Amino acid sequence: MRRFTTFLFLLLLHTAFGQNIFQKAFNTDIRPFREDLSISFKDKDGNETSMPFSIIKGKTDGPVFTIIAGIHGFEYPPIVAVQAILKEIDIDRLKGTLIVVPIANTTSFYARTPFINPLDRKNLNNVFPGKEDGTISEKIGHFITSSIIPVSDVFLDVHGGDAPEDLIPFVCYYNNIKKPEQTLLAKKLSEKSGFQYVISYPYTLSDTDAAKYTFKQAVQDGKTALSIECGKLGNVQEENVNLIKKGIYNMLATMNMYQNGTGPHPNMIYYNNQSYIRSSAKGIFYSDFKAGDSVKKNEVVGYTTDEFGTVLEEYKSPKNGIILYKLATPPINVDDMVMCISSNTDINNEYPTFDKITNMTTSSRKELCKLYLQRYAQKDLAGVEAIFAEDIILRDWKIRVEGKKKALKETKKNFEAAKSIEIEILEMHQDKDTVAAELKITVNETEELYVVDVITFNSQGLITSIRAYLGRGDE
Ligand SMILES: [Zn+2]
Incomplete structure (x- = not known):
């Protein structure tokens, strides 16, 4: 009898723990409902961190829309824009559910570290699907993959140019032909977002490939997922914060979840072919170009010198296109991304909307x-x-x-x-x-x-x- 009781007790305990605090809040039937929580992570190296999240359920049932900021903790406009949304959103006007992660990578944010989490030196946007028993970044990745993505209908990951990056604001999605409905919705949300630049990436992963990137994981898992890139150089630019807010509100309006939209940009520009210039030198980087500039094939777009001023490498554009984002500060290392140049292989410039x-x-x-x-x-x-x-x-x-x-x-x-x-x-x-x-x-x-x-x-x-x-x- 005693053994039986212990067994039953352990079983109950296991069930309670099996449902993490996120799932507990998300699974509530109460509407309207808002809970601001934080989940803790600890890895076997003794590193600890936590990730805040809000579950906001509107009066009536509807789609589940996830918004994540701060996967990169030095990208501030997304973080500040999401703060404004959390403050402004009127739960009585909301249909459906918002899952908001205000800062996914809090350690990187508070330590002011670009790209990586300083605890394990890993880039959270490179570890997906993550690992349940992995390092701290892999654990956060695993949590997002196993708890947040499965319950999301739309998954939006908001980024910007990191500390050394200049970038023109854009919205992007994967052209995943294996999931045409989800892809077309991602395209529609992109087109309605109010961003002028709509970028699509080819989707070449097989079903078993690791997605690496956060929103690519959501695509891999069959969700409608997209990303905003807005902001630059580790600064808060008010106009970029406003663009992100507008983008999110427009997407929510498109989903019929919240009516605060302003409509699409009147002059959208589509690009679907990105080429990257990488550095093979370490040194001091120079470039007169800015994000948004047009470049011609074989045009020299920058160069790197050693510490004494001798030119080590010149960078040439591989094609005609515009600079979507670029390195914009002097330090450069081998294999650093110098520039992303975007163009349209699609042929008719008029891409069907x-x-x-x-x-x-x-x-x-x-x-x-x-x-x-x-x-x-x-x-x-x-x-x-x-x-x-x-x-x-x-x-x-x-x-x-x-x-x-x-x-x-x-x-x-x-x-x-x-x-x-x-x-x-x-x-x-x-x-x-x-x-x-x-x-x-x-x-x-x-x-x-x-x-x-x-x-x-x-x-x-x-x-x-x-x-x-x-x-x-x-x-
Ligand atoms: Zn980022």
Whole structure:
């Protein structure tokens, strides 16, 4: 009997502890409800920290929207903007639930440490999905992955330029074709956010790859996730704080959770192809360029000298584009990111907006076709693989193959044979499940091919057939 009682007691204790304080607050049925709490972490090296969070449940049920700031503790505008939201939000006007993490990396914040948590020297935005028994950063990552992401419908991670970084404000999401609904919602939220620059990244992870980044983990877990990047140089700029606030309110309005939106930016600019310049020198960095400047291919955008002024390395832009963010202070180390240069491989500068995609089953075929061509131009084999159906038939003026494996093998051959592929869409027509695209393809910057691709999609939005016809241009 005694043994039985002990067993029962342990079982109850285990259940109580199995539900952490976050889950306990989140699972309450009380509405409206607000609780401001903090969860503690301790790792086996004896490092301790805590992470504050608020659960805010509006009067009526609705989506769960998570907002995280301070994954990087030196990025202040996101932290200050989230403070303002926590203060302003009127619970009686809120529909659904907000999960707000005001500062995810409190140790980095209070120690004024850029990028990393000084306790374990790890970058919290590089440890996802995290580890239950790992170092302090890995434990925080694991908590976010295992407790916060699973209950979120929308997951927003807010960043800015860190202490040494200049950056133009933008909103970004992953073009994850494996989850078209979530991706289209992320795109819609980005477009409605009020930010002028809407950036998308290709999504090339397999289902078992570690996501590393916080909001990429949420994408990997099938959530609608996106990120704001706003603020720079370890300072609080009021205009950037306001942009972030506006962005969050616009997203909440788009989700019909809170009506305080101001509408989209009247002149949105889309970029979907980011290139990075990295340093191979350690020394003193110089650049006359600012974030937002346009650069030309092969233009010298900065240089590094040793401590005596001798130039060690010059940095050239790999392409035409604009500087999304850049290193903006003198110290530079080997492998540091010098600049991120963004451009649009998409071809027509007019990228279709969410409002034009009214029906996933029909009108998004053009969008999917553009994604395929974009991935093809980026030689993104994993991305192409994700949108090929198992029974795909690939046929051009040279070959005909059946099945995904063989089609991918041919695609890979083409990728390996070409140093660079540029695709310009000249015309695009759609009829039910089939899109015909008239293309000018430039291989290795010199060889021009005029091709018509006729691409058919199945009901899941995967490509079942590509028929390519070779033609000629006007010249
Ligand atoms: Zn950051």
